[in-house]
Amino acid sequence: xxxxxxxxxxxxxxxxxxxxxxxxxxxxxxxxxxxxxxxxxxxxxxxxxxxxxxxxxxxxxxxxxxxxxxxxxxxxxxxxxxxxxxxxxxxxxxxxxxxxxxxxxxxxxxxxxxxxxxxxxxxxxxxxxxxxxxxxxxxxxxxxxxxxxxxxxxxxxxxxxxx
Amino acid sequence: xxxxxxxxxxxxxxxxxxxxxxxxxxxxxxxxxxxxxxxxxxxxxxxxxxxxxxxxxxxxxxxxxxxxxxxxxxxxxxxxxxxxxxxxxxxxxxxxxxxxxxxxxxxxxxxxxxx
Numbered sequence: 334x335x336x337x338x339x340x341x342x343x344x345x346x347x348x349x350x351x352x353x354x355x356x357x358x359x360x361x362x363x364x365x366x367x368x369x370x371x372x373x374x375x376x377x378x379x380x381x382x383x384x385x386x387x388x389x390x391x392x393x394x395x396x397x398x399x400x401x402x403x404x405x406x407x408x409x410x411x412x413x414x415x416x417x418x419x420x421x422x423x424x425x426x427x428x429x430x431x432x433x434x435x436x437x438x439x440x441x442x443x444x445x446x447x448x449x450x451x452x453x454x455x456x457x458x459x460x461x462x463x464x465x466x467x468x469x470x471x472x473x474x475x476x477x478x479x480x481x482x483x484x485x486x487x488x489x490x491x492x493x494x495x496x
Numbered sequence: 497x498x499x500x501x502x503x504x505x506x507x508x509x510x511x512x513x514x515x516x517x518x519x520x521x522x523x524x525x526x527x528x529x530x531x532x533x534x535x536x537x538x539x540x541x542x543x544x545x546x547x548x549x550x551x552x553x554x555x556x557x558x559x560x561x562x563x564x565x566x567x568x569x570x571x572x573x574x575x576x577x578x579x580x581x582x583x584x585x586x587x588x589x590x591x592x593x594x595x596x597x598x599x600x601x602x603x604x605x606x607x608x609x610x611x
Contacts, residue, residue, distance in 0.1 A: 359564075361542035361543060424543065
């Protein structure tokens with residue numbers, strides 16, 4: 334526990350739930366493994382969508398790729414959120430003051446902004462295009478930016494333990 | 497391109513705030529220490545268990561390992577308990593005063609690897 338952290342994070346760490354996570358034989362380890370598995374699911378869906386937007390897999394219908402793999406991404410993200418919040422709660426006051434974790438949060442926010450932008454402005458222009466039809470340039474940009482952001486998020490996430 | 501620049505800018509701004517933070521990388525492997533003494537306090541907790549040990553020079557905070565690994569290797573909470581005498585070999589922290597990360601500990605004549 335560090336009192337350098339805002340009170341709410343100290344309270345979260347000191348809560349009964351925080352205690353349970355720290356003392357449980359299984360919970361923390363399971364959350365740790367689950368976080369990686371969720372990342373694998375999330376990243377696989379992200380990769381397919383982003384590579385399609387970037388111009389690969391051109392013989393597939395973009396609308397179908399979006400529809401199917403958006404679900405994969407959603408499931409992965411939900412898993413990341415649940416397992417990540419368990420890992421976070423155990424050491425909330427320390428983790429929130431860790432600059433690498435703060436960078437990760439900022440990058441996640443950026444990634445979500447990119448998703449929101451894409452879903453509102455770009456996806457509607459893309460989803461009804463037939464296979465082999467060139468996608469608008471902003472789709473390509475969104476795909477490449479998204480891939481870059483989520484790669485860095487994963488790298489930064491793993492680095493939290495070392496700073 | 498613009499968005500990538502924004503990413504980099506935010507990243508640079510935040511890492512600028514990076515002060516000496518306690519992490520797993522900051523231990524002095526070139527100067528290992530062996531601390532012997534009674535366990536004054538024990539936290540058998542995730543992500544890493546810690547014990548306070550009254551060494552001959554000072555009271556050390558000894559960072560151990562994930563509890564799942566420790567109990568798998570026999571270093572259960574009953575073994576790593578307050579009042580027992582421990583020999584802890586490990587590396588002193590370069591950041592946190594009086595803290596060390598144990599490579600292995602010996603309690604009641606049995607040695608448990610932490611890594």
